[in-house]
Amino acid sequence: MSSNNKNELLRRIEEQYKELSKGQKRLADYIVQNYDKAVFLTAARLGKVVGVSESTVVRFATQLGYKGYPGFQRALEELVRHKLNSIQRMEVTYGRISQSEILESVLQSDIEKIKMTIGSLDQKAFEEAVDTIVKARKIYIIGIRSCAPLANFLSYYLNLIFDHITLVHTNSSSEIFEQMIRIGEEDVVIGISFPRYSMRTLKALEFASNRKAKVITLTDSVHSPMTIYSSCNLIARSDMASIVDSLVAPLSVINALVVALCMKKQKEVVKTLETLEEIWDEYQVYSGDELNQVDDRMELGYEE
Template identity: 30%
Template sequence: MVSYRHLKEVIQASYPDLTKNHKRIADYFLANMEKVPFLSVQELSLEVKASVASVVRFAQQIGYSGYSELREDVSSILQNKISNGDIFNPSEALNPKTDLFSSIAGIEIKNINSTLQSLDRASLSQVVKSILKADKVYTAGLGVSYYMSEVLAYQLNQVAVNADNLRHDSMLLTEQIPFIKKNDFIVYFSFPPYSKETIEAAELAHTLGLRSAAITNKPTAPITRFTDHQLLVSSENLLYTNALTGIAVLINTIVTECGRKNKEKARVMISLLKGVENSYTE
């Protein structure tokens, strides 16, 4: 029996070579692994809107003899996680007799640990290099992703990186993309529910040959098809919103590394900002 993490990695590694139907099945597995043991091959085919044969071929493509063997393996993996106490029970955290703050903190810690394990350090290094080489950095996102993109742009400015957040007011993101130049770099934030407007902006930028990175929650997120680099962050939460701590840690890492590699300019900028601040407090 393989581990839960190993099975996810196998599916993720196979993803670029999968057909459109198989990618839909892979997406379902990565998002709903706990449901698989309870679904027959016919039921799963209805869930993913693919034929039974496609489900069987998907299982074979990731190393199993068929769907039955894959389902048995998933069932064993989940039983093992339950017996080890690895699966978090949301109802316990929502029980008024429990310490909700500790439960939420526990989820955030798990998100950070998961991100530590899954984050591709080589991709992170490439994103930092691209940011520092760019004439200007643009950040983009909608919903809670808008605020995280705003934070990244603000903090990059603090370490002397010319950055701006694409606004969301009278102009659509797609209307702002044509003004971005070839030597610029875009960082998108895209988390469930994935904003169609952000994905369309990324697709347009990709068509125009603009370089970009996506900060998102999984390798199969729609925006990853249109970006050069992907930084994956776990954002699991009790509510139907994204937890932000893991994203904030990644932002802090990117900005700190940019400041470390751009020491002289960052030092001058910090000194300048402190001088402005002091002039108003004296």
């Protein structure tokens, strides 16, 4: 495997291996061969397993260019993120914190993902995505498994703006291609995929690209396989190594995309909403299942 294709941590180890001390080389050898186990270890525990001191572990992390052991451990998490099963991924994140700290820890992690997304999102790519969607003859949206709610959310709001939205149903690969059979160069497909990446989503983007359709991706990295067929990449951080990948930042990007599109199509959106309000009122869409506050009691808002 070439150096360019290697994970950043493995590349650093390879490049600096000759300059490492004897103890650090033992650490490097262990990491390369057992990174899926090392990711769960504290600095003290890793040192004990390898047979070196905790201070040697910390110096090893610094030698590789990381800000102490925490920075090194985040690099380890990045390395194993795509290879761990769900139980192991849960242990990586939550094995180090107490039950009482989980709520604050998860929320703080989500906040960090949004901050990191703000710093890394390409404004030009975002504007290109908006313009591409506005000009498209038909818009296809695809997201599978944990990304399906994101695709549904985006589809719901784009349907208020455009009349040519297709939310691709993804029970099978054949079903995907059947729904996209008429896609062409005047159309756009928005593919949403985060680790673990969906092969069906990737194949759908390849299918669209081969038919010269515009491809927009919402994914976690420029190194994501989803970007292979994409001309416009929206990057949102979602690298919480746990049983649940954080989708807060991707949802925020989708919100921004919807708002930007609404601004571009204000007249159409206002007209649609006015029509919907009339329909909701005429057919009492909400009166049958709303809860209304009456004095200090909650009453169902339906009429006899």
